Amino acid sequence: MSEASHHHVPAVHDDHHHGPASGLTRWLFTTNHKDIGTLYLWFSFAMLLIGGTLALIIRAELFQPGLQFIEPEFFNQMTTNHGLIMVFGAIMPAFVGLANWLLPMMLGAPDMALPRMNNLSFWILPFAFSMMISTLFMEGGGPNFGWTFYAPLSTTYAPPSVTFFIFAVHMMGASSIMGSINIIATILNMRAPGMTLMRMPLFVWTWLITAYLLLAVMPVLAGVVTMMLFDIHFGTSFFNAAGGGDPVMFQHIFWFFGHPEVYIMILPAFGVVSQIIPTFSRKPLFGYDSMVYATSSIAFLSFIVWAHHMFTVGMPLAGQLFFMYATMLIAVPTGVKVFNWISTMWRGSMTFETPMLFSIAFVVLFTIGGFSGLMLAIAPADYQYHDTYFVVAHFHYVLVPGALFSIIAAVYYWLPKWCGRMYDERLGKIHFWLSFIGVNITFFPQHFSGLAGMPRRIPDYALQFADFNMISSIGAFVFGFSQLLFGYVLIKAIVSGRKATSRVWEGAHGLEWTLPSPAPYHSFTHPPKVVEAEAHS
Amino acid sequence: MSDPSKDTSVYYVPENGWHPIWVAVGVFLLVSGIGSWLNDLQAGVEPSRLILIIGGLILIATLWFWFARVIEENSAGLVNGQLKRSYVWGMSWFIFSEVMFFLAFFGALFYTRVLAVQWLGGEGEKAITGDYLWPDFVPSWPVVQNPDPLVFNNPGESMQAPAITEIGAWSAYLPLWNTIILLTSSFTVHFAHTAIKNRDRTKLNLWLAGTVVLGVVFLILQVEEYVHAYNELGLTLDSGIYGSTFFLLTGFHGFHVCLGTFILAVQLGRALKGHFEPHDCFGFEAASWYWHFVDVVWVCLFVFVYVV
Ligand SMILES: [Cu+2]
Numbered sequence: 001m002s003e004a005s006h007h008h009v010p011a012v013h014d015d016h017h018h019g020p021a022s023g024l025t026r027w028l029f030t031t032n033h034k035d036i037g038t039l040y041l042w043f044s045f046a047m048l049l050i051g052g053t054l055a056l057i058i059r060a061e062l063f064q065p066g067l068q069f070i071e072p073e074f075f076n077q078m079t080t081n082h083g084l085i086m087v088f089g090a091i092m093p094a095f096v097g098l099a100n101w102l103l104p105m106m107l108g109a110p111d112m113a114l115p116r117m118n119n120l121s122f123w124i125l126p127f128a129f130s131m132m133i134s135t136l137f138m139e140g141g142g143p144n145f146g147w148t149f150y151a152p153l154s155t156t157y158a159p160p161s162v163t164f165f166i167f168a169v170h171m172m173g174a175s176s177i178m179g180s181i182n183i184i185a186t187i188l189n190m191r192a193p194g195m196t197l198m199r200m201p202l203f204v205w206t207w208l209i210t211a212y213l214l215l216a217v218m219p220v221l222a223g224v225v226t227m228m229l230f231d232i233h234f235g236t237s238f239f240n241a242a243g244g245g246d247p248v249m250f251q252h253i254f255w256f257f258g259h260p261e262v263y264i265m266i267l268p269a270f271g272v273v274s275q276i277i278p279t280f281s282r283k284p285l286f287g288y289d290s291m292v293y294a295t296s297s298i299a300f301l302s303f304i305v306w307a308h309h310m311f312t313v314g315m316p317l318a319g320q321l322f323f324m325y326a327t328m329l330i331a332v333p334t335g336v337k338v339f340n341w342i343s344t345m346w347r348g349s350m351t352f353e354t355p356m357l358f359s360i361a362f363v364v365l366f367t368i369g370g371f372s373g374l375m376l377a378i379a380p381a382d383y384q385y386h387d388t389y390f391v392v393a394h395f396h397y398v399l400v401p402g403a404l405f406s407i408i409a410a411v412y413y414w415l416p417k418w419c420g421r422m423y424d425e426r427l428g429k430i431h432f433w434l435s436f437i438g439v440n441i442t443f444f445p446q447h448f449s450g451l452a453g454m455p456r457r458i459p460d461y462a463l464q465f466a467d468f469n470m471i472s473s474i475g476a477f478v479f480g481f482s483q484l485l486f487g488y489v490l491i492k493a494i495v496s497g498r499k500a501t502s503r504v505w506e507g508a509h510g511l512e513w514t515l516p517s518p519a520p521y522h523s524f525t526h527p528p529k530v531v532e533a534e535a536h537s
Numbered sequence: 538m539s540d541p542s543k544d545t546s547v548y549y550v551p552e553n554g555w556h557p558i559w560v561a562v563g564v565f566l567l568v569s570g571i572g573s574w575l576n577d578l579q580a581g582v583e584p585s586r587l588i589l590i591i592g593g594l595i596l597i598a599t600l601w602f603w604f605a606r607v608i609e610e611n612s613a614g615l616v617n618g619q620l621k622r623s624y625v626w627g628m629s630w631f632i633f634s635e636v637m638f639f640l641a642f643f644g645a646l647f648y649t650r651v652l653a654v655q656w657l658g659g660e661g662e663k664a665i666t667g668d669y670l671w672p673d674f675v676p677s678w679p680v681v682q683n684p685d686p687l688v689f690n691n692p693g694e695s696m697q698a699p700a701i702t703e704i705g706a707w708s709a710y711l712p713l714w715n716t717i718i719l720l721t722s723s724f725t726v727h728f729a730h731t732a733i734k735n736r737d738r739t740k741l742n743l744w745l746a747g748t749v750v751l752g753v754v755f756l757i758l759q760v761e762e763y764v765h766a767y768n769e770l771g772l773t774l775d776s777g778i779y780g781s782t783f784f785l786l787t788g789f790h791g792f793h794v795c796l797g798t799f800i801l802a803v804q805l806g807r808a809l810k811g812h813f814e815p816h817d818c819f820g821f822e823a824a825s826w827y828w829h830f831v832d833v834v835w836v837c838l839f840v841f842v843y844v845v
Pocket of ligand 1 (some may be wrong): 112258259305306308309
């Protein structure tokens with residue numbers, strides 16, 4: 001330890017390093033990873049409720065055939081904004097919030113590497129989403145072209161509010177890029193002595209890889225919306241064949257972003273369950289190294305499979321074959337992961353607290369989503385499934401009981417560390433079973449209606465789909481309202497939960513559990529020495 | 538340990554600050570302003586630029602104060618070696634994300650040039666597209682005859698480089714001069730860096746000033762080229778896919794040169810005030826990496842947009 005550095009420690013620490021500032025400025029001006037993590041998580045919860053409300057509007061309209069509540073034009077705005085809000089507002093910020101809370105604690109660091117930029121990456125988001133949601137109230141209505149905003153629907157035929165949609169996407173992109181830079185700098189530069197790369201908890205590993213995916217594809221998304229902006233306002237012809245462009249090119253560029261984006265939403269989820277399952281199985285994670293390599297291979301493959309979303313647009317045969325086989329290849333590293341999770345549980349002394357229940361449901365239901373993904377990867381079969389409810393069922397299985405369940409599991413698992421209090425286990429379990437049953441009632445029937453040919457993004461449908469849709473809508477309302485219970489459980493825990501110990505869970509390993517609960521405002525002001533056994537679970 | 542840059546025991550976590558959220562406010566107002574301005578233009582309404590200007594001013598002022606603050610903290614010795622490494626990671630990966638942004642536009646260039654235009658001309662695997670839509674369209678690159686000239690005016694001429702043998706034409710070819718200018722400026726900024734390492738302040742100021750001048754000259758020539766394209770060649774943003782890719786690629790590059798020149802000018806101001814030590818010049822280094830990146834993008838542009 002150098003004398004020099006210790007000299008200025010008091011100077012740095014005295015004025016501001018003891019605890020949070022008081023009042024509103026604590027949240028507006030904060031540079032603290034825990035405050036920013038909290039902001040991200042509550043923001044994401046608010047977006048979950050808004051995006052969920054739009055989903056329930058959709059399901060209410062689809063409860064019966066015919067048009068009951070809303071006009072088709074408004075229905076289109078609902079599907080579009082539901083997707084956008086859930087992807088960019090609920091799932092992604094929730095994972096960034098978890099990263100903020102957990103990375104410094106897991107790595108033995110005092111805070112994130114670039115705290116002020118951290119504040120900026122969060123505070124751009126409320127502005128971006130106010131802008132996006134405000135488009136719903138603009139003349140001509142909000143974006144109505146689906147969350148994938150294919151040209152020319154989103155250019156030639158778009159409502160004027162598309163301009164604001166484009167800028168909102170730009171702002172979200174800037175937020176994600178700054179967030180990823182911060183996460184990469186934190187992981188590569190802020191590890192405590194002894195925390196070698198191959199000792200890092202898997203949540204850290206998966207986020208490191210996710211941050212690279214974000215850095216690589218968010219700028220491409222910015223590029224494609226910029227092309228849209230110029231096509232709309234400056235007369236360029238990127239997506240207009242009359243000028244030598246190609247609307248299909250939009251899809252190529254969009255999905256070059258879009259496919260890695262689905263891994264951006266699932267890799268941190270892999271990380272979360274890889275932390276939770278060992279804890280409640282009371283065994284170390286099976287195949288740690290192979291988990292790291294599998295995650296890396298998935299990330300690499302995610303860049304060369306994008307056109308599996310476009311089998312029906314008319315691609316050269318060689319292209320279809322390449323994208324089909326490359327896509328199916330992803331099943332290999334994903335299979336390795338599922339195998340490892342199950343092997344971790346094998347002969348463990350398992351208990352089934354709420355986070356574990358959500359994690360086990362994740363493994364089972366995500367795997368179902370993975371299998372339907374394999375079916376969709378088969379180009380000739382995809383001609384049949386394309387744009388049907390089968391696709392809706394598939395990606396909701398990977399995103400809701402996949403990504404969202406892992407986020408909920410993470411919140412239950414680490415909440416005692418964050419606020420120093422336990423949640424109500426009984427209510428947590430009720431929340432789990434309601435969510436589990438609700439999600440399956442909602443999305444499982446959609447496989448059948450999709451295979452039978454029901455198209456997605458249409459407010460009305462033929463009579464033969466009526467039963468499945470009614471079941472699906474009932475499930476959606478059960479699932480939706482049980483998330484209010486989640487909010488209640490959280491607030492109850494924060495306000496009046498039983499005090500938590502620092503280890504919280506008997507089988508938990510990792511640096512975060514060596515800190516008291518609640519964790520101190522600045523996690524590790526002096527880095528701990530990390531030994532193998534305590535590095536990760 | 539006597540070298541504070543190796544000391545990892547203390548990390549400077551800046552206190553709460555007003556800068557970041559005001560950047561968010563500035564960005565929000567700026568893009569809202571641009572959005573409503575564009576929509577007003579399209580709707581034929583008299584546009585108001587007030588919000589745009591307010592947002593822009595807030596953004597610029599806040600960034601100014603923010604960077605000034607960081608520089609102050611650095612001179613106060615609060616920034617240790619570990620934080621500097623975080624800055625290095627941050628800047629490097631920011632440049633990587635910029636590379637990916639340009640890649641989207643290069644991707645569009647390659648896709649349209651190699652695939653879409655050929656298909657529209659009735660060639661290749663999707664030739665049927667062209668046969669149905671515009672059977673008379675003849676594919677070529679640069680596309681000076683658009684598939685449907687009624688929708689997208691044909692550009693009169695392209696910016697394509699002259700044939701390799703026409704020495705005379707090359708000497709009047711602005712993009713070639715711009716290439717020479719930017720390549721030279723990469724060397725001058727490197728010499729400025731060497732001057733910092735050698736603690737030679739005169740040379741630092743001269744080489745850095747030279748780099749800024751070269752950046753400005755590049756921009757002037759680029760504007761000159763655009764004027765030429767618009768007024769004499771009839772090559773515009775809305776003259777089909779060649780104009781679209783040409784102006785967006787060179788335009789975004791030009792915007793980055795603008796930014797890079799400004800950043801270098803700020804570093805020049807700091808150099809004149811006596812900032813930068815051999816082991817403490819991250820601001821300068823970041824600016825120079827950015828400049829090299831802009832330079833590399835230009836070389837790719839010169840090859841793929843102008844010459845090939
Ligand atoms: Cu995909």
